[in-house]
Amino acid sequence: MAEKENSTQGEDNIMFSPYKMGNFNLSHRIVLAPMTRCRALEGIPQPSMGEYYSQRATQGGFLISEGTSISPTAAGYPHVPGIYKEEHVEAWRNIVDAVHDKGSIFFCQLWHVGRASHSVYQPEGAAPISSTSKPLSASSKVLLPDGSIGDYHSEPRKLSTSEIPEIVEHYRQSAINAIQAGVEIYFRPISLIKDMYLVYYVSWLFLGC
Numbered sequence: 001m002a003e004k005e006n007s008t009q010g011e012d013n014i015m016f017s018p019y020k021m022g023n024f025n026l027s028h029r030i031v032l033a034p035m036t037r038c039r040a041l042e043g044i045p046q047p048s049m050g051e052y053y054s055q056r057a058t059q060g061g062f063l064i065s066e067g068t069s070i071s072p073t074a075a076g077y078p079h080v081p082g083i084y085k086e087e088h089v090e091a092w093r094n095i096v097d098a099v100h101d102k103g104s105i106f107f108c109q110l111w112h113v114g115r116a117s118h119s120v121y122q123p124e125g126a127a128p129i130s131s132t133s134k135p136l137s138a139s140s141k142v143l144l145p146d147g148s149i150g151d152y153h154s155e156p157r158k159l160s161t162s163e164i165p166e167i168v169e170h171y172r173q174s175a176i177n178a179i180q181a182g183v184e185i186y187f188r189p190i191s192l193i194k195d196m197y198l199v200y201y202v203s204w205l206f207l208g209c
């Protein structure tokens with residue numbers, strides 16, 4: 001029994017012990033994972049999001065934002081925030097300031113969902129873009145704006161090679177926007193890597209940041 005108590009105490013000590021993560025000095029190891037919360041209206045982060053993130057911020061803590069759209073074609077859920085317009089940047093700045101005031105660092109998860117979207121989230125109801133015109137498997141479902149669950153788009157639009165630099169540019173500009181909003185930087189290439197094989201470009205972006 002005494003041994004078990006000691007080992008539990010040991011685990012607690014690790015969770016609450018400092019950690020050096022690259023240039024960042026964290027005072028504990030409890031991190032907020034990125035979680036889509038669907039609380040941005042028309043892509044604009046709302047004050048309730050500032051409250052949500054600052055409630056979870058602590059001195060020396062580390063938060064990762066929910067997936068944040070890099071362009072009008074990037075979303076695949078309702079009410080996800082963007083980081084590609086000036087009004088997005090302004091709204092994020094208030095949230096980031098609130099998190100920094102509590103002493104945490106804040107990464108922004110830059111996001112494009114690829115074909116994991118629906119025409120309802122696309123400009124002018126177009127097909128979602130991808131590296132392929134193959135749809136996601138029928139067992140994958142999409143959350144629609146009215147809260148119901150539907151099927152993903154039956155045929156994503158396969159991008160031509162010449163269109164890919166534009167997506168890379170959206171990531172680059174969004175990274176700049178996020179830095180202007182005050183965040184430390186992070187992004188989620190996974191959806192696009194799976195869909196578009198942008199490994200080379202994404203690696204370059206990561207190092208470039």
Ligand SMILES: Cc1cc2nc3c(=O)[nH]c(=O)nc-3n(C[C@H](O)[C@H](O)[C@H](O)COP(=O)(O)O)c2cc1C
Pocket residue numbers: 033034035036037065066067109188
């Ligand atoms: C409601 C919800 C929203 C999520 N949104 C995101 C997201 O925006 N980006 C992401 O990379 N992961 C997202 N995730 C995945 C989580 O960050 C986490 O990796 C996942 O829940 C596994 O951790 P767990 O085993 O502790 O739950 C989400 C998870 C949940 C439950």
